[in-house]
Amino acid sequence: MNFDLTPEQDQLRDAVRALGRRYGHDYFVTKARSGEHTTELWDEAGRLGYLGVNIPTEYGGGGGGITDLAIVCEELAAAGCPLLLLVVSPAIAATVITRHGTEEQRKRFLPGFADGSLKVVFAITEPEAGSNFHRLGTVARRDGDDWLLSGRKCFISGVDEASYVLVVARTEDATTGKLKPALFIVPTDAPGLTRSKLDMEIVSPENQFLLYLDDVRLPADALVGESLDAGLPALFAGLNPERITVAAMGAGTGRYAIERASEYTATRKVWGGRTIGSHQGVSHPLAHAAVQVELARLMIHKAATLYDAGRDLEAGVAGNMAKYAAGEAAALAVDTAVQVLGGAGMTTEYGVATLLGAVRAGRIAPVSREMILNFVAQHVLGQDKSY
Ligand SMILES: Cc1cc2nc3c(=O)[nH]c(=O)nc-3n(C[C@H](O)[C@H](O)[C@H](O)COP(=O)(O)OP(=O)(O)OC[C@H]3O[C@@H](n4cnc5c(N)ncnc54)[C@H](O)[C@@H]3O)c2cc1C
Numbered sequence: 194m195n196f197d198l199t200p201e202q203d204q205l206r207d208a209v210r211a212l213g214r215r216y217g218h219d220y221f222v223t224k225a226r227s228g229e230h231t232t233e234l235w236d237e238a239g240r241l242g243y244l245g246v247n248i249p250t251e252y253g254g255g256g257g258g259i260t261d262l263a264i265v266c267e268e269l270a271a272a273g274c275p276l277l278l279l280v281v282s283p284a285i286a287a288t289v290i291t292r293h294g295t296e297e298q299r300k301r302f303l304p305g306f307a308d309g310s311l312k313v314v315f316a317i318t319e320p321e322a323g324s325n326f327h328r329l330g331t332v333a334r335r336d337g338d339d340w341l342l343s344g345r346k347c348f349i350s351g352v353d354e355a356s357y358v359l360v361v362a363r364t365e366d367a368t369t370g371k372l373k374p375a376l377f378i379v380p381t382d383a384p385g386l387t388r389s390k391l392d393m394e395i396v397s398p399e400n401q402f403l404l405y406l407d408d409v410r411l412p413a414d415a416l417v418g419e420s421l422d423a424g425l426p427a428l429f430a431g432l433n434p435e436r437i438t439v440a441a442m443g444a445g446t447g448r449y450a451i452e453r454a455s456e457y458t459a460t461r462k463v464w465g466g467r468t469i470g471s472h473q474g475v476s477h478p479l480a481h482a483a484v485q486v487e488l489a490r491l492m493i494h495k496a497a498t499l500y501d502a503g504r505d506l507e508a509g510v511a512g513n514m515a516k517y518a519a520g521e522a523a524a525l526a527v528d529t530a531v532q533v534l535g536g537a538g539m540t541t542e543y544g545v546a547t548l549l550g551a552v553r554a555g556r557i558a559p560v561s562r563e564m565i566l567n568f569v570a571q572h573v574l575g576q577d578k579s580y
Pocket of ligand 1: 281314315316317318319322323324325347348349350351395401554557558559560561562563564567580
């Protein structure tokens with residue numbers, strides 16, 4: 194068992210940490226409150242190669258794995274900049290195209306992922322289908338060589354920043370007549386694709402949207418992969434990187450909150466000469482949260498290692514567990530940080546309550562804690578499905 198990062202990964206961690214700290218949580222919150230995006234941070238991270246660490250070298254990337262991308266997600270979050278677009282664009286969309294795209298699609302899209310100049314978001318969730326992707330109602334029909342897509346998607350992150358959205362739709366199988374999933378690379382300015390911004394109680398420069406697809410016409414090569422058979426494996430290809438990187442973002446956010454709180458409680462004195470951190474009623478909840486975050490980090494490391502070793506099934510179990518653990522740990526850490534900071538915890542200045550909405554959402558998205566428990570109950574514990 195090896196808990197050490199490689200020297201290159203250590204360097205990556207230090208470098209991303211330094212970059213994140215140069216921007217920091219105030220920058221993130223200011224952008225969110227003014228309705229702007231963290232474009233400067235994204236572009237600089239792209240120029241430095243941090244957004245393309247998991248893209249193969251032949252397409253201009255770093256040639257690393259999800260372990261490397263998880264480091265980038267965690268360290269930016271630990272600096273107070275949890276960027277959800279890292280999860281949807283380089284983790285999900287780039288992995289799907291790398292593993293299941295055609296060679297033409299890899300050549301066309303991967304260099305842009307590698308330097309961060311291309312953002313592709315991901316749309317699976319629908320208003321009616323919810324957690325049950327078997328009920329997807331977005332349909333792709335053949336029209337000559339073209340495809341026509343119609344349907345609705347909800348909560349889709351970052352559409353206003355992206356050039357393309359990877360849409361999960363259903364197609365009719367010519368041989369069986371059954372509907373099966375397929376992924377389409379849809380330009381965000383395609384005629385027939387409209388969006389409306391959702392008002393979310395999350396302080397974030399990244400927004401969520403409702404998407405309406407009304408006979409969006411796409412060329413044949415908008416379909417990911419050589420044929421419709423690529424659809425299901427392509428969809429599953431994105432899941433493990435998604436779970437692992439979103440977990441890393443949660444762990445980083447937890448670290449950030451605990452650090453802010455520990456600095457405060459180690460110096461704040463309200464009863465004579467003692468710091469509030471000397472009271473176990475203050476230090477134990479913080480220490481407990483630190484233990485939970487560290488346990489989650491261990492699971493993330495395991496999941497990423499399994500994934501990078503090509504052990505997808507084991508990575509699936511570990512990735513789900515890591516996502517669950519990190520989602521819970523991040524929510525606990527931020528809530529605890531707010532509590533031990535007292536009134537200061539609720540101010541914008543101290544920069545922890547600003548994360549309450551994000552960590553709460555992290556227990557719901559991209560996969561809810563209940564659906565992870567269902568997965569573990571069925572696939573690890575051998576229980577029957579109730580649904
Ligand atoms: C901030 C944010 C960003 C998001 N970004 C994206 C994005 O970029 N792209 C995208 O496609 N989606 C995105 N989503 C959507 C997200 O993935 C879904 O919200 C999530 O999968 C839950 O689906 P739902 O909201 O439809 O809840 P529902 O499926 O309606 O579920 C509601 C509740 O019931 C529970 N539940 C449902 N079925 C079961 C069951 N069988 N057993 C036990 N409990 C169950 C759920 O766990 C949940 O608590 C985002 C959501 C948020 C909040």
